[in-house]
Amino acid sequence: MAGLEVRGLSKSFGDTRILEEISFDVAEGEFCVLLGPSGCGKTTLLRLVAGLEAPSTGTISIGDKRIDPLPPRERDIAFVFQSYALYPHMNVFDNLAFSLRLRGFSKQEIQSKVTEAARLLELEAHLERKPQELSGGQRQRVAVGRAIVRRPKIFLFDEPLSNLDAALRAGMRIELAQLHRKLQATILYVTHDQAEAMTLGEKIMVLDKGKLQQMGNPSAIYHKPANTFVARFVGSPQMNLIEGKLDDKGIVFRAGESRIDLSGALSGHGADYAAKDLTVGIRPEDFHPTAPDGAWIRGEVEIVEDLGSDKFVHIRSGHAKLVARIAPDVGLNRGEILGLAAAPNRLHLFSNGKRINK
Amino acid sequence: MKRKTFFLFSSIAIGCFSLLPFLWFVLTSWKTPSEIEAIPPQIIPSFYWGFYRSALEQYGLLRYMGNSVIVAGATTLFTIAIGSLAAYALARFRLSWTRFYLMLLLAISMFPQIAVAGPVWRILNYLNWLNSYHGVIAAYITLSLPMGIWIMTTFFKELPYEVEEAALVDGCTRLQVLWKVVLPLAAPGLFTAAILIFIHAWNEFFFALLILTNPTLQTLPVGIALFPGEYTMPWGEIAAASTMATLPLVFLTLLFQRRIVRGLSAGAVKG
Amino acid sequence: MKFSHKGLLDISTLVGFLLLSCAAGYAQTQVRFVTWRADPQWVWDQAIADFEAQNPGIRVVREVGPHSSTEFHDLLTQKLKNRDPEVDVFFMDVIWPAEFAAAGWALPLERFFSRAEQKEFLEAAIQANTYQGQIFGVPVFIDAGLLYYRKDLLKKYGFSPPRTWPELVDQAKTILEKEKDPQLTGFSAQFKQYEGLVCNMMEYILSNGGSLWDEREYKSTLNLPKAKEAVRFVRDRMIGEISHRGVMAYQEPESLALFTQGRAIFHRNWPYAWEAANDPKKSKVSGRVGMEALPAFPGGKSVATLGGWQLGISRFSRKPDLAWKFVASMTGKESQRRIGLFTSRAPTRKQLYRDPEILKKNPQFESEFQTFLRAVPRPRTPVYIPLSNIMQRYFSSAVVVPNSDLDPLASLASRDMDRVLDLLREKGRP
């Protein structure tokens, strides 16, 4: 087994640039998630790695070997498609055995490898069935099974859970995580679901508009988003982003009626951004209610969402709409005026979309 | 109900229009020689089988049928083989010139045979392929390729592409993808194309007339067209032979009506 | 590049297999004979069996072509254009020897077929096989236009067989008037647009002292008064007054059927019709049929178009001597006798018309003989087919429309014919 190394990868269709200068590594045995909204180019990136598309520029290597000139069959990778792409005319066993047969494995080897994969994925009872006789979850397992029988160098997953219903998706997520642990496989996994990315990924790459926005472990992505895109994309409900201006002294941030003291967050760099436009980000769970007087932000309660475990308050402050998580036992009514504040180290500051605080 | 009677009436009219003329010919095949020439015509035949016997024995109908089966069968087989290669490429590679090729195929499918007949004849002559099965089969493959390719391309395009990509990643070459994944999946489409190509080749007359002058190699349409002799007009034998030549086709049509409708309209009217 | 050729290889193997299975092997000493299916079959089988018995080790392979002159012509000329060495001997319609000779497809037979031997055959038939002074075929049987009529009806009204065309029309009109049978028509012949139309029309034109074209000047003569007069007569009187309009779509079988069903008083056809018309199984008028030479126009001479089939030898044959042996056997006295006795065809050897056994079986030969002696072949030229097509077109349009103006049609046809005939003048080749 070996890791994946991508350098300067670009892809255009005609005049449309799909991917621009992407470089990254996936270490051996690492579970790497490629996260991004639909249309960001993440599936294209996966297909480039698989060899289903040819890159415009850049190189792809596994270990020390360049694979980008090779046709897919010579790259030793497995691909799990969003639609599963099972062979409809073959039963489960044949679906699993297909790639092994193409590679000329003996009958016994195929039998033992397929049985092993089927056991691992609890498919033994369905080996004789055709794909259309299986449930969505079972098909998904077969698709995964087809990838693992071969023990390829790299596994590529293209939103494999997106066609499952919510309950099944959560279950499969855990199973995939366990599978990864058992197989110690190198995985590149594409999803637009940030929850999936956070639970599965050892490393997350956030992609938008064909560009790599941020790369790091889940905690770094969540707690230190590199730009407003990542900040907004990761986390649910979304991070509150408040646009405003820093005062001449570089201490107080104003946006409408809100006044936020950034001296703690900027820790001395305030002067660099004095009198400039800034964006302040605060995650809903980082707000804490205070008395309306002297609060950073004051707003009128519009909707209270009670999810049982959590309570989210949507407030309007001037033109800005904000969301805050409050303790489930706090009672609030529509129209009430609420004051909010947050710890300085929980603030995310962005200038021109880029993070400026540590 | 007015509407209901209207539909009943028009259905009967359509049925009669389509079936009666041919039925008349079928009835003719069972008439005796004097019944055929009866004036005014006699409708109900006395179910005389003599014309079938003489069509088979004297006019060599079986030989014509055998030739037609060989020619139409081989044409179908080769057109599907060659055409499916092309159709797969056309369905999966979007290149500027593949588009042009599709249009070229469409255009040449419309040329009357006479536009190419002379030189085709000379090419076959040069190859010494006149009066041979392979000569007429080669001409027929050319005739049926455009239609076959268009129909198969339509069917191929409807297949889920990801399954083919999965096969590529699983270790198939393009040709293996075609052979092991696309063709089994497109089997219904191939079958439809095959029926249409077969019927087309079974019925073709112009090139058969040109290429097959040797009666031991001639196909049914040529045989039937040339049944009349210098001093004879064997209507009974012609009717008998026509009935037997048409039966397989009517059978195919009745059996695969849906597929034929779908195949002929493939790509044509959708969208 | 890496690309598996395995699949393609399978396909090409299959192609190869098919091609191989199509190519049949041929044995060595064969005479290949391109013929059509003649009735009755056994006469020909016997002739071939005789030849094979006399020449041990040699096998005659028959390739049976379509039984229609035009289609048979296409089959044969394709083989000959192809210089197909597999063809040794072939049947020729009477109008082809010139074409085959000029194109260099037929072998001149001088060294086999002596003048003395030629004298044994009917002159008209020999003449038809002669082109540029050389002979290219041996006639097997002869055809000539004859007039068939209903003996009973003519007798009933006290007519003797007509000598002139107007007489025929008048007789027919009288009979039709008196018989009052709506099913009955006066005359049945072949007026469809095909080669037979030329044969029919030639008989009228020549018996009026006209001609189709001048073979010396290479000029069409169809627009001369005599020719036009004959055509007009056919249109206005033969068809206009005494025939069913359907004759314009009739070839031999349909026109004969009309006669044998008792629905026509007069009928023009070839000798074969005699037997068919007198066969009680096929004919309602059997025993009531008379036969005569065709009428002429007043002051003209009766003309019968010569038809019939010949045997020729391919110039591309690898064994012309053997081929000649076969031709000689097929046209020998024994074979010719069998033709005279057992087919409804007329033999070409003159002496058979004095053979008592044959005359006993076919008494009509005696009267036919005079017609055969005088029968006129259609002009011999390598461009006969295009000329014939022009004439067919002209005759058909001339007779189909009742009141058309003949002059422009005739001059148009003449112009087209002259264009074709002009080709013969080129390069000093007559």
Add this chain to the structure above:
Amino acid sequence: MSHSHRAALQFLFPSFLFVLVFTLFPIVESFRLSFYRLILTLPWLGQKFVGWENYRDLLTDPVALHSLLTTLMFVAVTTPLEVLFGLGMALVLSESFRGRGYLRAIVLVPWAIPTVVSSQMWRFIFNDRYGLFNFFLFGDDTSRYLAPLADLSLAPIAIIVAEIWKTSSFAFLIILAGLQAIPTDLYEAASMDGATVWQKFRYVTLPLLKPALLLALLFRTIDALRVFDLVFVMTQGGPADATNVLQFYGYKKSFAEGMIGYGSAISVVVFFLSLLLSLIYIRSMGSRMLQTVEAR
């Protein structure tokens, strides 16, 4: 050359070989030969370059002009009628009633019959003595029997009837497929809006069916231009050339008379005529058709 170019080339090559050898090359060759005088039965005249002479002759050849006219007339009469018949049949057979499947199959029978067979069949039906046609029109009154194939004005009609019978079912097929592609909720919506049967046909069916009708019309036009079997079997071009069509005339010139140069000129004219039609066709329908078959 990119990978996909190469792969596409390899897959297309076998079919292209056939197209090249048996279609493209022959067209070029016909074009070349049309500038020569080459007569098979007069070999000593050789192959002589004559420039545009064959084409000039063609322009003054009344038979060629007449057969061109006959062909165009044949196309102009048969195709609209076939489409009309096809439309009628498709409208009836798109309703659901018992036995519809059988009736649809029956309608396809004429389409499946070899043209040669249907030609012999109609030749028999139009027989002047014992044909069904006369019996149908005049019953026992044989004195009124017509000879359609011997009549200057009836013979073309006979050919047209035979053609319409044989090919209306093809138009039916195309139009039926078009009808089935119209979503039924449109009719339901039109009913809610208070449309009558006629209004539904006029404002829903007809506009949405236009592509299918156009397609059927064009397909039939192109096919009717190729008419040969019917003429060969039924009339051999007669009487008086009333049914002589271009394809039959070209066949006669090239293959019966051996006039290769002149025959080639006819081929070229026929080629350009059909090319013109197919270009019109491709312009009006091509991109629509491409969409349904082209690569993703």
